[in-house]
Amino acid sequence: MNKSLKLSLACLAFLTVGQAFSQQKDIKLPPEATEFWEPVVRQITPGEQNHMAPSDAIVIFDGTSLDGFVSAKDGSSPAPWKLENGVMTVTPRTGDVQTKEKFGDMQLHIEWSAPTEIKGEGQGRGNSGIFLMSHYEVQVLDSYESRTYSNGQAASIYKQTPPLVNAMKKPGEWNTYDIYFTAPRFNADGMVVAPARVTVVHNGVLVQNNVEIKGPTEYIGIPNYKAHDNALPIKLQDHGDLVKFRNIWVRKL
Amino acid sequence: MNKSLKLSLACLAFLTVGQAFSQQKDIKLPPEATEFWEPVVRQITPGEQNHMAPSDAIVIFDGTSLDGFVSAKDGSSPAPWKLENGVMTVTPRTGDVQTKEKFGDMQLHIEWSAPTEIKGEGQGRGNSGIFLMSHYEVQVLDSYESRTYSNGQAASIYKQTPPLVNAMKKPGEWNTYDIYFTAPRFNADGMVVAPARVTVVHNGVLVQNNVEIKGPTEYIGIPNYKAHDNALPIKLQDHGDLVKFRNIWVRKL
Amino acid sequence: MNKSLKLSLACLAFLTVGQAFSQQKDIKLPPEATEFWEPVVRQITPGEQNHMAPSDAIVIFDGTSLDGFVSAKDGSSPAPWKLENGVMTVTPRTGDVQTKEKFGDMQLHIEWSAPTEIKGEGQGRGNSGIFLMSHYEVQVLDSYESRTYSNGQAASIYKQTPPLVNAMKKPGEWNTYDIYFTAPRFNADGMVVAPARVTVVHNGVLVQNNVEIKGPTEYIGIPNYKAHDNALPIKLQDHGDLVKFRNIWVRKL
Amino acid sequence: MNKSLKLSLACLAFLTVGQAFSQQKDIKLPPEATEFWEPVVRQITPGEQNHMAPSDAIVIFDGTSLDGFVSAKDGSSPAPWKLENGVMTVTPRTGDVQTKEKFGDMQLHIEWSAPTEIKGEGQGRGNSGIFLMSHYEVQVLDSYESRTYSNGQAASIYKQTPPLVNAMKKPGEWNTYDIYFTAPRFNADGMVVAPARVTVVHNGVLVQNNVEIKGPTEYIGIPNYKAHDNALPIKLQDHGDLVKFRNIWVRKL
Structure with missing residues (x-):
């Protein structure tokens, strides 16, 4: 024109x-x-410090007993891991443990520490995992100055999404995970219509920002959703390494 | 049949x-x-404790100077608030302050404390606010055992979304906000095609879970998005109350 | 350096x-x-043309009877609107009508036409509305070369979100809406944890792209979610204008 | 108690x-x-019928010429496929074709037809594909009464997400895809911070509802995002079968 x-x-x-x-x-x-006066916001008491359980949390492990867990082998016998000095340690080859209680949408606080004796490389160093709803793994691994595949290092959605940054502490030091999880939703046909979503904060640093989980974690092959219950136990993995856990609490959202 | x-x-x-x-x-x-080895995950050093700035954070206020802020009135003159004992306090009627640096997608850590002398009720107690990108307010208010409208209490997206629970500490105690913010995106017509989203953790408790922000915060009337820059200052509000701030740092996402 | x-x-x-x-x-x-063989994808037969009901649709109105609707006044008496030549027309001042069946997540196809006789301006021209779950209105209005407020014109989420573009046909011509709706989800406290979302295609043009609905539609004041059932009727509005409807079908998602 | x-x-x-x-x-x-009068909603003219290009669409193929495409081998030489009777047909072993123009967020309308002569089974029947941004494939396949893996049938996000239902027409009949696509966003580290999303409507039936794309389509192995440009060509696949295409238009969102 x-x-x-x-x-x-x-x-x-x-x-x-x-x-x-x-x-x-x-x-x-x-x-x-x-200005809206409803719904009325429920009052709770936060922990004195942020890592401490607020008043509406379900304390899974406070260092005094393993009663919050059972063996994942049969879902009922006592958790076969070691409790010492308020800390829970994987007992290699005894198998995974899982919470007695079942959870769907949740806030999970959990602390873990890699073994100080460094053996092996990559996936061989301080390997364990937190399986949300027993299906969706947030990786636990000694990724401190140790290279492995990006979608397999600590704070990755294992074999799916690498963390935004590597915020690991040294072996023997305590790492915190603050995990905000939304469960998947399925329709009548068994198709997933709203995949699981997760935010992960590692040692105070955002590493997964409302990330979609692609399906159940698979060691071999790609994830593929399969309809399941709305609430399932949280599972901790025995991967043969002496990973320690402490201070585990969950809030139902 | x-x-x-x-x-x-x-x-x-x-x-x-x-x-x-x-x-x-x-x-x-x-x-x-x-197993994917790329992209390579960038290494950072987290704070010794979760509230401390990790190595890739921009420290806005560490208690030693107000140099990270300017007056919001003109965007250039020194921030007119009080600095004492490592704490920054609103100086009533001097106006808002804003960061020198501009931010879009970000992780923001900030701590604040309501005045111990309780005056007034509801919005009259320890009122201030954190304006992400200068537009989107996460409310700061003394909501400890004090009722106001749900979408106006502490940790609400002000006049939009109430927090999931009320996790306030007592007046004089320090509250932490950990805020994970995704900036809005606009198309060529000036229509918003991806509204801002925010996750807020109040004293370690999830209170806003990847919530969509409905538009710029309005005291009067409803929010309505208007296209703006990709990065803008963070603003802190002078609402006339002696609210204190400390330990402010930001990570660009 | x-x-x-x-x-x-x-x-x-x-x-x-x-x-x-x-x-x-x-x-x-x-x-x-x-390659995944499960879940098995359910087979359906699409309509011969895209506006025709596929085999798994619930036909609400095919031009032969008003039996799919009842009066919204009492939720049970017959729909008081006019049926003529396969078309349903609002009978002013008889009140809204609603579907007998209740729906949550859904695909909705609906066609409508503004009166050829143009009376009034803005909201006064061919005004009606489609209330998803009886709460969330997709606006019906003669917005053809007629200006009104952007968040009130045809294909807006009424008083919330304007359409991306104005794709209206002339008065008397038939408009189609293809609506893909995800119902909101509430937690035990009555807080909304997943707001409703909607995609709207107007005459084949994308006008709302998976937009979050901010709460129930309000003519006066701002929307505020309130917990409700998982499935509710679809309501069509009597706004006093002779708006016509035809070819209404719904698929449960 | x-x-x-x-x-x-x-x-x-x-x-x-x-x-x-x-x-x-x-x-x-x-x-x-x-009531908000801004932003002003841009006026367009929709197609007379929903499959026809609205006034703001870029017509890629209207049956008169292959000029909207080039060979994907070198990105510049003429598209080597056949044009006959207003229809474009894959010429086996000549390679993929791609649009001259580049697109990011978009609405794409495209029609395709499987060969009437049925040869082979599963992936062997009428195989082709639409690669959004040259990376993300919406599958084209003759899935009419022919079983293959669920995440590989027509309207799947290939090797990722199966369609919600199978809405295929018979070989020789025309299928329509209406695709609403949001491009992925990457941060400075090359990490994906907002994966691609897509809604697919197959013959008027919703089959992918704002589904997250897990990464570039891979025939072998799992998808893994890699940072790329904001706009890239659309690619159509030569998979050796005589798949036909017609009526292709795109709107930039």
């Missing part, structure tokens, strides 16, 4: 917009109009 | 499913097939 | 990345490894 | 809620307070 037409159109656009703006009425509202 | 037909159909369904299952091949893969 | 140090660091980075890349193993997999 | 205490607490809760409710002020607002 020629330039003068262009200018005319520009003017027209300006006028149209001007007109539109002029339609916006300048209403003087009372601010109360946008 | 009659019952025997129903049964036949059920059998048919069973057989069909059986057939389908049988098609799934049992492949023996090497596990390496699902 | 000085330039040679910079160079060295760049080299180091290059080497590190190079090393990382070299770790990626070149696995030869059988492609079957990523 | 004992029963009488329980009752007292219930009463207390009731009173508290009653009190809370009573705080909600009954404000009489003018409805104009929630």
Whole structure:
């Protein structure tokens, strides 16, 4: 088009917009109009420090007993791991443990520490895992100055999504995970219509930001959702390494 | 339909499913097939404790100077608030302050404390606010055993979304906010095509879970998105109350 | 830092990345490894043309009877609107109508036409509305070359979100809406934990792309979610104008 | 706790809620307070029927010429496929074709037809594919009464997500895909921070509802995002079968 037409159109656009703006009425509202008193927000008491269980948390492990867990082999016999000095340690080759209680949408706080004696490389160093709903693994691994595949290092959604950054502490030091998890939803056909989602904060650093979980964690092959219950136990993995855990609590969302 | 037909159909369904299952091949893969070494995850050093700035954070306020802020009135003159004993306090009627640096997607850690002398009720007690990108307010208020409208209490997206629970500490005690924010995205027409989203953790408790922000915070009337820059300052509000702040750091995501 | 140090660091980075890349193993997999036979995808028969009901749809209105609807006044008496020539027309001042069946997550196809006789301006021209779950309105209005507020024109989420573009047909011509709706989810406290979401296609044009609905539609004041059932009727509005409807079907998702 | 205490607490809760409710002020607002005139919604003209290009669409293929495409081998030489009777047909072993224009967020309408001569089974029948941004494949396959793996049949996100239902038409009949696509977003580290998302409507039936794409489509192995440009060509696959295409148009969102 020629330039003068262009200018005319520009003017027209300006006028149209001007007109539109002029339609916006300048209403003087009372601010109360946008204040809502319901629903009433439930009061809780937070922990004195952020890693401590708030009043509405279910304490799974506070260092005094393994009663919050059972063996994952049969889902009922006592958890076969070691309890010492308020710390729970994987007992290699005794198998995974899982919570007695079942959870769907949840906030999970958990602390873990890699063995100080460094043996092996990559996946061989301080390997364990936290299986949300027994299916979806947030990786536990000694990734401190140790390279492995990105979607397999600590704080990855194992074999799916690497963490945004590597925020690991040294072997023997305590790492914290704060995990905000939304369970998947399935329709009548068994198709997943809302995949699981998770936010993971590792030692105070955001590493997974409302990330979609692609399906149940698979060591071999790709994940593929399969319909399951709305609430399932949390499982901790025995991967043969002396990984330690402490201070585990969960809030149902 | 009659019952025997129903049964036949059920059998048919069973057989069909059986057939389908049988098609799934049992492949023996090497596990390496699902291991990805790129992108390489960037290494950072987390704070010794979770509230401390990790190595990749931009420290806005560490108690030694107000240099990270300017007055929001003109965007350039020094921040007119009080600095004492490593703590920054609102100086009533001096106006809001804002960060020198601009941010879009971010992780923000900030601590605040309501005045110990309790004056007034509801919105009158320890009122301030954190405006992400200068537009989107996470409410700061003394909501400890004090009722106000749900979408206006501490940790609400102000006048939009109440927190899931009330996790307030007593006046004079320090509250922490850990905020994970995704900036809005606009198209060429100025329409919002991806609204802002935010996760807020209040004293270690999840209170906003990847919540969509409905538009810029409005005291009067409803929010309505308007296209803006990808990065803007964080603003802290002078609402006339002696709210204190400390330990403010931001990570660009 | 000085330039040679910079160079060295760049080299180091290059080497590190190079090393990382070299770790990626070149696995030869059988492609079957990523083929999943479950869940089995349910077979349906689509309509001969896209506006026609597929085999798994619930036909609400096909032009032969108003039996799919009842009066919304009492939820049980016959729908008081007019049926003529296969078309349903609002009978002003008889009140809204609603489906007998209740729906949550759904695909809804509906066609509507604004009156050819143009009376009034803005909201006064061919006004009606489709209330998903009886609460969430997709606006019906004659917005053809007629200006009103953006969040109130046809295909807006009424008083919430304007459509991305205005795809209206002339008064008397038939408009189609294809609506893909995900119902909101509430927790035990009555807080909304997953707001409703909707995609709207107007005359084949995307106008709402998986947009979050901010709460129940309010003519006056802002929306505020309140917990409700998982399935509720679809309501059509009597706004006093002679809006016509035809070809209404729904698929449960 | 004992029963009488329980009752007292219930009463207390009731009173508290009653009190809370009573705080909600009954404000009489003018409805104009929630009416927004900006942004102004851009006017377009939809197609006469929904499959026809609206006025703001870029027509890639209307049956008259292959000029909208080039060979994907070199990205510049003419598209080597056959044009006959307004229809474009894969010429086996000439390679993929791709659009000259590049797209990110988009609405894509495309029609395709499987060969009437049925040869082979499963993936062997009428195989082709639509690669959004050249990376993310919506599968094209003759899945009419032909079983293959669920995440490989027509309208699947290939090797990722099966469609919600199978809405295929018979070989030789025309299928429509209406695709609403949001491009992925990457951060400075090359990590994906917002994966691609897609809604697919197959013959008027919703089959993918704002589904997250897990990464670039891989025939062998699992998908893994890699940072790329904001806009890239759309690619159509030569899989050796005589699949036909017609009526292809795109709207930039």
